Amino acid sequence: VIEVHEIVVKRLGPVPIIKGDFHYLPKKAKKFIAKWVSIMKPRCLYLCDGSQSEADEIIQKLTERGTLTKLPKYENCYLCRTDPADVARVESKTWIVSQEMYDTVPHLKGGVKGIMGQWMSPQRMQEQMDLRFPGCMSGRTMFVIPFSMGPIGSPLSKVAIQLTDSNYVLLCMRIMTRVSHEVYDVLGDNDFVQCIHSVGLPRPVQRKTINHWPCNPEKIMIAHFPEERRICSFGSGYGGNSLLGKKCFALRIASVIARDEGWLAEHMLLMSIIEPSGRETFVAAAFPSACGKTNLAMLQPTLPGYKTLCVGDDIAWMRFFEDGSLRGINPESGFFGVAPGTNYETNPNAMKTFQKNSIFTNVAETADGGYYWEGMENEVDKTIAITTWLGQPWRIGMPGKSSHPNSRFTAPAGQCPIIHPKWEDPNGVPVSAIIFGGRRPTGVPLVFETFSWEHGIAVGACVKSEATAAAEHSGKQIMHDPMAMRPFMGYNFGHYLKHWLELNRPPHKCPKIFHVNWFRLDDHGEFLWPGFGENIRVLDWIIRRVHGEKDLGVENAIGIVPRKDKFRLDGLKHPIDWDHLFSLPKNYWLDDTTDSRHFLEDMVGNDVPQVIWDELAAQEKRITAL
Ligand code: SAT
Numbered sequence: 001v002i003e004v005h006e007i008v009v010k011r012l013g014p015v016p017i018i019k020g021d022f023h024y025l026p027k028k029a030k031k032f033i034a035k036w037v038s039i040m041k042p043r044c045l046y047l048c049d050g051s052q053s054e055a056d057e058i059i060q061k062l063t064e065r066g067t068l069t070k071l072p073k074y075e076n077c078y079l080c081r082t083d084p085a086d087v088a089r090v091e092s093k094t095w096i097v098s099q100e101m102y103d104t105v106p107h108l109k110g111g112v113k114g115i116m117g118q119w120m121s122p123q124r125m126q127e128q129m130d131l132r133f134p135g136c137m138s139g140r141t142m143f144v145i146p147f148s149m150g151p152i153g154s155p156l157s158k159v160a161i162q163l164t165d166s167n168y169v170l171l172c173m174r175i176m177t178r179v180s181h182e183v184y185d186v187l188g189d190n191d192f193v194q195c196i197h198s199v200g201l202p203r204p205v206q207r208k209t210i211n212h213w214p215c216n217p218e219k220i221m222i223a224h225f226p227e228e229r230r231i232c233s234f235g236s237g238y239g240g241n242s243l244l245g246k247k248c249f250a251l252r253i254a255s256v257i258a259r260d261e262g263w264l265a266e267h268m269l270l271m272s273i274i275e276p277s278g279r280e281t282f283v284a285a286a287f288p289s290a291c292g293k294t295n296l297a298m299l300q301p302t303l304p305g306y307k308t309l310c311v312g313d314d315i316a317w318m319r320f321f322e323d324g325s326l327r328g329i330n331p332e333s334g335f336f337g338v339a340p341g342t343n344y345e346t347n348p349n350a351m352k353t354f355q356k357n358s359i360f361t362n363v364a365e366t367a368d369g370g371y372y373w374e375g376m377e378n379e380v381d382k383t384i385a386i387t388t389w390l391g392q393p394w395r396i397g398m399p400g401k402s403s404h405p406n407s408r409f410t411a412p413a414g415q416c417p418i419i420h421p422k423w424e425d426p427n428g429v430p431v432s433a434i435i436f437g438g439r440r441p442t443g444v445p446l447v448f449e450t451f452s453w454e455h456g457i458a459v460g461a462c463v464k465s466e467a468t469a470a471a472e473h474s475g476k477q478i479m480h481d482p483m484a485m486r487p488f489m490g491y492n493f494g495h496y497l498k499h500w501l502e503l504n505r506p507p508h509k510c511p512k513i514f515h516v517n518w519f520r521l522d523d524h525g526e527f528l529w530p531g532f533g534e535n536i537r538v539l540d541w542i543i544r545r546v547h548g549e550k551d552l553g554v555e556n557a558i559g560i561v562p563r564k565d566k567f568r569l570d571g572l573k574h575p576i577d578w579d580h581l582f583s584l585p586k587n588y589w590l591d592d593t594t595d596s597r598h599f600l601e602d603m604v605g606n607d608v609p610q611v612i613w614d615e616l617a618a619q620e621k622r623i624t625a626l
């Protein structure tokens with residue numbers, strides 16, 4: 001036991017450091033840690049270095065305690081069941097704090113409750129913090145996690161330090177981000193993003209712990225301070241609430257840094273498509289949570305001779321370089337993917353990625369020590385005994401679900417069989433197309449290209465999707481999710497649109513923008529498009545458009561759609577209803593455009609840039625003329 005550095009000692013007396021050497025840390029890191037030790041009062045400090053022995057030690061502790069269950073069917077894989085009250089992001093308890101309200105949220109008409117982010121004043125937030133953080137780590141170990149988003153030392157990367165009292169969070173952060181002592185060398189005397197996380201259950205506990213998963217759902221609060229580059233998260237141990245490198249930093253805080261520095265932090269996958277000729281094209285695609293970004297990013301093409309490679313499945317940081325090209329990195333180093341629906345048919349590359357060194361959260365377990373979830377019916381012995389995510393005995397065919405719909409796998413990106421050799425290139429990869437999309441059961445064609453950068457942004461601003469289980473929303477309602485960023489905006493969405501629009505300036509070569517929808521249904525409620533590996537056909541059309549191949553499309557009221565004879569339909573297992581798949585029901589689109597207009601008026605108000613209104617008006621005119 002070594003005693004903490006004198007600044008800590010002065011404030012609260014000795015707090016033992018059970019691992020690591022405090023003296024070695026940069027001054028600003030020491031100060032930050034000391035401050036939060038004095039507020040949260042942990043029993044001891046554990047300075048993480050990212051080594052394997054560190055993971056082994058934590059895993060052993062968690063398996064002994066019962067938080068993790070080893071899945072002996074695979075190598076170094078574990079199952080974690082959370083408290084069933086802590087299973088998804090909690091958007092209603094997520095806040096952005098800024099001095100000026102309108103830096104965070106748009107100007108809205110009186111009485112309108114906005115959905116593009118929640119603002120709280122620094123004063124009010126301080127009151128909320130004071131009700132939660134003082135003493136919140138009492139009796140617990142505080143882990144200090146130095147991490148980099150993006151390859152350590154890359155000009156596109158950013159470093160941060162997360163404090164947490166959850167060892168599950170530490171294990172997941174080690175997969176999802178680059179945890180390393182080297183971060184301190186990069187840091188030097190510079191500032192870093194400050195990430196403070198507590199499960200919010202000091203000892204002795206006031207609330208019964210379920211599944212050895214401490215949390216405090218009634219007091220959940222995820223607060224972002226973009227001006228200070230700080231995140232304070234309380235009460236939840238789950239995913240987007242607690243792995244602060246992910247949505248909190250890489251999207252909410254980073255979107256603000258990106259605005260200030262002239263780049264983009266987006267909720268997008270990054271991948272490349274290699275045609276039989278060998279030509280490689282990179283695309284970025286933004287879909288709301290749980291709409292299949294991971295499946296597209298790891299697509300296994302059905303068209304012979306095509307190959308795809310994955311750079312990232314959730315977040316892209318992109319910047320225009322001096323030669324005008326847009327280049328992007330995946331700031332993460334792992335996948336936190338939705339488990340249900342994933343199988344060797346829909347996403348073989350994901351399945352292969354998580355055969356070792358992975359964590360499964362809120363899935364079911366088979367009697368032979370494997371994972372199980374909805375969608376794996378054909379890949380396990382159908383009679384095998386299963387234990388559900390709630391610990392109940394269950395078998396395939398019984399009522400109810402084996403796994404939570406937002407159950408997840410957490411797996412190292414480097415294990416993906418089609419990970420791009422350049423996925424950690426400090427200069428990123430060149431992005432030639434941007435694709436928006438969502439779950440749209442009616443009206444929206446399989447694919448269309450927008451008419452311009454400005455029209456593409458307008459289309460992105462009107463992205464909608466069926467609600468998913470990734471947050472607390474329920475039911476099948478269609479929700480607006482502009483740019484797939486609604487839950488992840490760090491600043492005023494109108495200013496964000498302006499920022500996007502202003503990027504169209506010399507020498508920037510703005511990529512073409514497309515919209516896709518794999519989820520359109522026929523009159524019997526069946527999907528009109530097979531999706532998954534067959535989506536290569538859509539990507540093929542997109543990249544041929546990008547490279548300027550002639551006569552591929554026809555203009556209609558919403559954009560450019562494929563000419564049927566120029567779209568690869570050969571070899572599809574089942575005939576498709578092309579006319580339905582691409583139809584533009586006039587009344588549907590009139591309603592849809594009106595709905596989008598109302599959404600922008602109500603939720604973004606005066607902050608909508610005029611160019612977006614112009615694009616919408618032009619679209620309305622084209623639809624009316626149908
Ligand atoms: O829980 S996360 O926010 O990390 C997943 C998602 O909603 O995309």
Ligand code: MN
Nearest residue numbers: 267289290314
């Ligand atoms: Mn996501």
